[in-house]
Amino acid sequence: MNLQISSAFLMTSYFTTVTTATVTGYLYVIGSGFVGEYLFKPFVEDTSVSRSAITLMEFFPPFSLYRIIYELSPPPATGFYSDFSGVQLGDLSNPENGILVLLIIMVLEWATFLFLTLYWDEFGCLQNVMRSRQALQKPSTQPQKCEASIEIDRTDIMREREIVDRFLQQPDNSYSIIIDNIRKVYPPKDGNAEKVAVKGFSLAIQRGKCFGLLGSNGAGKTSLISMLTGFTKPTSGTAYIDGLDIRRDMSEIYTRIGVCPQFNLLWETLTGREHLMFYGRLKRLNGAALIEAAEQSLKVLRIFEGGVADTFVSQYSGGMKRRLSVAISLIGDPKVVYLDEPSSGLDPASRNALWNAIKFAKKDRAIVLTTHSMEEAEALCDRIGISAYGRLRCTGTSKELKAKYGGTFVFTVTAAAGEDEAVEQLVRSISPTAKRTYHIAGTQKFEMPKHGVKISEVFRAMEQAKGSLNIVAWGLVDTTLEDVFIKVAKESEKCPD
Numbered sequence: 001m002n003l004q005i006s007s008a009f010l011m012t013s014y015f016t017t018v019t020t021a022t023v024t025g026y027l028y029v030i031g032s033g034f035v036g037e038y039l040f041k042p043f044v045e046d047t048s049v050s051r052s053a054i055t056l057m058e059f060f061p062p063f064s065l066y067r068i069i070y071e072l073s074p075p076p077a078t079g080f081y082s083d084f085s086g087v088q089l090g091d092l093s094n095p096e097n098g099i100l101v102l103l104i105i106m107v108l109e110w111a112t113f114l115f116l117t118l119y120w121d122e123f124g125c126l127q128n129v130m131r132s133r134q135a136l137q138k139p140s141t142q143p144q145k146c147e148a149s150i151e152i153d154r155t156d157i158m159r160e161r162e163i164v165d166r167f168l169q170q171p172d173n174s175y176s177i178i179i180d181n182i183r184k185v186y187p188p189k190d191g192n193a194e195k196v197a198v199k200g201f202s203l204a205i206q207r208g209k210c211f212g213l214l215g216s217n218g219a220g221k222t223s224l225i226s227m228l229t230g231f232t233k234p235t236s237g238t239a240y241i242d243g244l245d246i247r248r249d250m251s252e253i254y255t256r257i258g259v260c261p262q263f264n265l266l267w268e269t270l271t272g273r274e275h276l277m278f279y280g281r282l283k284r285l286n287g288a289a290l291i292e293a294a295e296q297s298l299k300v301l302r303i304f305e306g307g308v309a310d311t312f313v314s315q316y317s318g319g320m321k322r323r324l325s326v327a328i329s330l331i332g333d334p335k336v337v338y339l340d341e342p343s344s345g346l347d348p349a350s351r352n353a354l355w356n357a358i359k360f361a362k363k364d365r366a367i368v369l370t371t372h373s374m375e376e377a378e379a380l381c382d383r384i385g386i387s388a389y390g391r392l393r394c395t396g397t398s399k400e401l402k403a404k405y406g407g408t409f410v411f412t413v414t415a416a417a418g419e420d421e422a423v424e425q426l427v428r429s430i431s432p433t434a435k436r437t438y439h440i441a442g443t444q445k446f447e448m449p450k451h452g453v454k455i456s457e458v459f460r461a462m463e464q465a466k467g468s469l470n471i472v473a474w475g476l477v478d479t480t481l482e483d484v485f486i487k488v489a490k491e492s493e494k495c496p497d
């Protein structure tokens with residue numbers, strides 16, 4: 001059985017998708033049973049077939065398993081209720097049953113398969129190193145023609161690249177995550193063309209900081225996190241986590257990271273506490289420290305009251321499962337934590353508890369958080385990056401991004417029917433370059449450049465206008481992160497590559 005397991009390990013090196021591996025595994029197990037019964041058994045029972053030929057066949061693991069089961073079973077002629085007493089130690093020297101040779105073959109193959117598995121894993125990494133070196137030689141970070149024409153300022157992206165280059169020349173342990181021109185291409189599948197999900201991403205994240213990765217659906221956020229956490233391999237480029245290279249040192253990296261995936265990966269038949277104890281042990285916690293860490297996580301993420309910590313996960317609500325996933329990612333003091341849309345499906349109270357836990361967890365570790373909630377990004381992240389079409393488009397603090405991409409106020413006015421033109425003239429008198437972005441049933445929205453507009457003047461003009469116009473409501477708001485996000489996404493649409 002150990003030989004079958006080690007050969008299964010070896011076979012995993014050749015598969016990249018779970019579905020193919022599962023189907024092949026089933027076919028292999030069922031097929032090898034049939035082949036053993038109908039092909040190998042007649043040879044074993046036919047005394048005219050040379051024993052050396054049989055031994056040779058036994059190098060095929062299913063045949064050796066079949067042979068040993070065959071030898072350990074009572075002879076069919078005598079049946080189960082005979083006086084057959086099984087194979088004794090003394091029988092090992094009997095050349096007729098060939099068990100001794102069989103055991104030697106199995107032990108040798110077991111060790112060889114395990115060694116080969118390790119070798120292929122390493123060799124695979126070496127191939128990646130070679131591939132990424134080739135990729136590095138290409139000037140992929142040069143701004144492209146198209147990018148020069150769009151309104152997105154690339155200086156922050158260039159600055160990230162400079163930090164990464166500096167790190168590569170002289171590693172600096174103040175950065176927990178360095179992503180070096182990483183790229184992910186999914187091969188063609190089901191008649192669809194290949195998909196470039198991540199197009200040369202470079203980023204540097206300091207210890208103690210939370211980086212928020214925003215992006216529309218399909219922007220490549222999950223693909224990026226999958227590469228950083230070892231779920232998939234980069235097509236080219238690499239990343240350094242706590243100074244360790246994801247191409248070579250993934251097993252060491254696993255002990256230093258925590259991951260909350262986009263979809264909960266939990267066992268329905270384990271309790272919340274058992275999950276935390278299990279993952280805590282993987283992070284090398286044990287004894288009192290493990291029990292304490294699990295208890296603490298359960299309390300902080302509110303999976304504790306009413307004995308819920310010791311209830312099977314199958315009885316948890318969606319929000320509780322999500323909080324447990326976050327608790328798992330934080331147990332064992334990981335130096336880098338990835339949170340992929342951690343608050344999806346949480347009610348406001350649970351979300352607040354989660355945010356507090358993340359704010360607390362930020363100290364002394366780097367967090368990468370992907371989210372579709374601008375509010376969450378503003379509440380938790382020290383820096384924010386917006387990605388679109390697999391490329392990082394801009395980075396900065398929420399304030400910097402708003403200042404850079406949202407130099408406008410949004411002015412909304414609702415007036416009585418027939419007064420739209422007069423309202424528009426009024427707005428133009430406050431800000432001649434105001435741009436109307438929305439107009440429906442008496443409600444108009446204008447973007448006003450911030451320079452040249454004084455908020456006090458807007459108030460005064462609107463108060464005066466109330467005498468001559470029937471203004472129902474009006475409002476002036478500063479640019480939000482959402483406005484920035486929409487603007488960057490729109491600009492990126494013009495130049496997806």
Ligand SMILES: Nc1ncnc2c1ncn2[C@@H]1O[C@H](COP(=O)(O)OP(=O)(O)OP(=O)(O)O)[C@@H](O)[C@H]1O
Binds near residue numbers: 223
């Ligand atoms: N295994 C895969 N095979 C082929 N294409 C894939 C695979 N996984 C993702 N993609 C494609 O890669 C692109 C990026 O997907 P990804 O899931 O990384 O985006 P995302 O930013 O996480 O999106 P969301 O916000 O919806 O989770 C998408 O166009 C997606 O269809």
